[in-house]
Amino acid sequence: MQPIEIIKAIEETAPLAAAAAWDVSGLQVAAHRQNVTKLAVCLDPTPASVGAALEQGAQFVLSHHPLLLKAVLPIRLDDYHAVLRLLFQADVPLYAAHTSLDVNAYGPAGWLARTLELGNLTVLEPVTPATGDTLPLGFGLAGDLPQPMTVRQIAGIIASNAPLSTATVSGPEPQTVTRVGYCTGSGSSLLDAAQAAGAQLFITGDVKYHTALAAEICLLDVGHHSLEEEMMLRMSRLLQQRLHDVEVFFVPSASPFRTVALS
Structure with missing residues (x-):
């Protein structure tokens, strides 16, 4: 070929x-x-x-x-x-x-949303307009879990697919989570967008100290490599x-x- x-x-x-x-x-x-x-x-x-x-x-x-x-x-x-x-x-x-590759939620970048069975999906930072029921191209996703889960349960699902040996948690940790946001790689700049989209937990990598210190929702930093x-x-x-x-x-x-x- x-x-x-x-x-x-x-x-x-x-x-x-x-x-x-x-x-x-x-x-x-x-x-x-x-x-x-x-x-x-x-x-x-x-x-x-x-x-x-x-x-x-x-x-x-x-x-x-x-x-x-x-x-x-x-x-x-x-x-x-x-x-x-x-x-x-x-x-x-x-x-x-x-x-x-990052901007296409229907491709491999959306693997975690599909693994967590997230519904009612929203793109955190669109780069193209939405067309009908199709999600726009853009960075990061937020969606509803099929049932409430703890942060530990969500981390366990991720760990069954990707390594979490260096993961850290910061910000207020809710008893259960019903809506999750995430961005592969280094996506902490989308924290405010995830919070505005209703996420109670935001999963990404490369979270800086002051971002973690000021976080108003729970942050799961899985590292840049993992997802x-x-x-x-x-x-x-x-x-x-x-x-x-x-x-x-x-x-x-x-x-x-x-x-x-x-x-």
């Missing part, structure tokens, strides 16, 4: 035109290769992930996070240089579906369903954050 056909399949779920203005979703590294039989999907285009993908025979790499948010010359022997070297030597293209790792695993499964002539595989990664082990 040609790389352009793979890109078309990616953009059916991750529309490039809807990506944030500051983002650089899309093709990151071009290649001469015109036939792809193996596609690797990963969260971060690190030397470890790209190297593992190439060792497994990947001829196209899809990541969530871009290689860089601002292009620079490869003047240092750093991770950026290492990834470019790996891809150039193997003649393998790299494509990033970053905020272009997005699962999102990209599900993206790999979706692409495998669409790309019948290509083997799609997921390259797992671990959060760079670890809990402190006290002896």
Whole structure:
């Protein structure tokens, strides 16, 4: 299959035109290769992930996070240089579906809403108008649980799908929760929108100290890695369903954050 056909399949779920203005979703590294039989999907285009993908025979790499948010010359022997070297030597293209993937609630970005069986969904930060009963493209979701749950029960459901080893809770914790908001990655800027949408619990990553200190609803910080790792695993499964002539595989990664082990 040609790389352009793979890109078309990616953009059916991750529309490039809807990506944030500051983002650089899309093709990151071009290649001469015109036939792809193996596609690797990963969260971060690190030397470890790209190297593992190439060792497994990947001829196209899809990541969530871009290689860089601002292009620079490869003047240092750093991770950026290492990834470019790996891809150039193997003649393998790299494509990033970053905020272009985040905005589509019907794609893998909506996996937690479907797992929690949320109803009456609202997009926290729309980037396109709604059309009929269809949700607009945009960042973050809020929805009603099928029955009241505790924060611990909700965390348990997430933990059965994604790692929560570094998760923290802040803000007032209600006895039960009936409406949840969430945003994958670093979404604490949407806290006010989640509260305005009626959420009693907001789930995201990278919550800052003063945000947690001033929170008026419960905040579950699952880290930047947790929800997005699962999102990209599900993206790999979706692409495998669409790309019948290509083997799609997921390259797992671990959060760079670890809990402190006290002896």
